[in-house]
Amino acid sequence: xxxxxxxxxSMFIQEGEDVSMNCTSSSIFNTWLWYKQDPGEGxxxxxxxxxxxELTSNGRLTAQFGITRKDSxxxxxxxxxxxxxxxxxxxxxxxxxxVFGQGTRLTINP
Amino acid sequence: xxxxxxxxxxLITVTGKKLTVTCSQNMNHExxxxxxxxxxxxxxxxxxxxxxxxxxKGDVPEGYKVSRKEKRxxxxxxxxxxxxxxxxxxxxxxxxxxxxxxFGEGSRLTVL
Numbered sequence: 439x440x441x442x443x444x445x446x447x448s449m450f451i452q453e454g455e456d457v458s459m460n461c462t463s464s465s466i467f468n469t470w471l472w473y474k475q476d477p478g479e480g481x482x483x484x485x486x487x488x489x490x491x492e493l494t495s496n497g498r499l500t501a502q503f504g505i506t507r508k509d510s511x512x513x514x515x516x517x518x519x520x521x522x523x524x525x526x527x528x529x530x531x532x533x534x535x536x537v538f539g540q541g542t543r544l545t546i547n548p
Numbered sequence: 549x550x551x552x553x554x555x556x557x558x559l560i561t562v563t564g565k566k567l568t569v570t571c572s573q574n575m576n577h578e579x580x581x582x583x584x585x586x587x588x589x590x591x592x593x594x595x596x597x598x599x600x601x602x603x604x605k606g607d608v609p610e611g612y613k614v615s616r617k618e619k620r621x622x623x624x625x626x627x628x629x630x631x632x633x634x635x636x637x638x639x640x641x642x643x644x645x646x647x648x649x650x651f652g653e654g655s656r657l658t659v660l
Binding site: 482 | 588589590592607638640648652
């Protein structure tokens with residue numbers, strides 16, 4: 439069953455605003471990942487986090503692996519129209535199974 | 549160009565009519581997987597394959613079959629589709645680390 443709780447489910451923001459979303463779990467995981475799905479496309483990996491407490495940036499994106507290993511957040515600074523899409527957190531369960539959150543749909547008003 | 553290719557991209561069918569969604573990757577990846585995406589539920593794993601002739605159930609395998617006879621291909625088979633299988637399906641692959649998946653563009657299936 440669903441093990442990850444991702445919030446918010448949707449966001450409507452103005453261009454230029456910062457965005458923050460997070461993902462929590464009742465279980466401990468050793469890897470947290472963030473994917474983005476553009477409209478009409480498959481998800482693409484944005485950031486992978488492998489160490490508790492790790493803070494990683496990829497351009498305007500910053501993600502952190504929570505110290506408890508039960509949560510992660512993703513921030514986007516100074517949003518632009520191409521940031522529109524669905525953002526998914528994900529964890530690796532066992533040896534090779536990837537479990538996804540429900541997704542955060544980001545809409546940007548120009 | 550490295551890619552995961554799914555066909556068909558769009559399909560409307562009727563209940564009970566067997567169909568196959570093909571998936572092919574050109575990256576020599578060992579691991580391949582199928583997901584379905586439904587509103588509010590995110591991506592749920594249907595089946596995965598660690599290598600040729602090695603497949604295993606994901607979270608929602610009921611009503612689906614898969615095969616892995618060749619490394620590059622991982623077809624998803626719906627023997628008797630039902631309306632609750634109306635969904636957006638994604639195939640994905642990776643060389644080793646399950647987290648860093650490469651996804652196809654998706655196949656939108658409607659079962660009437």
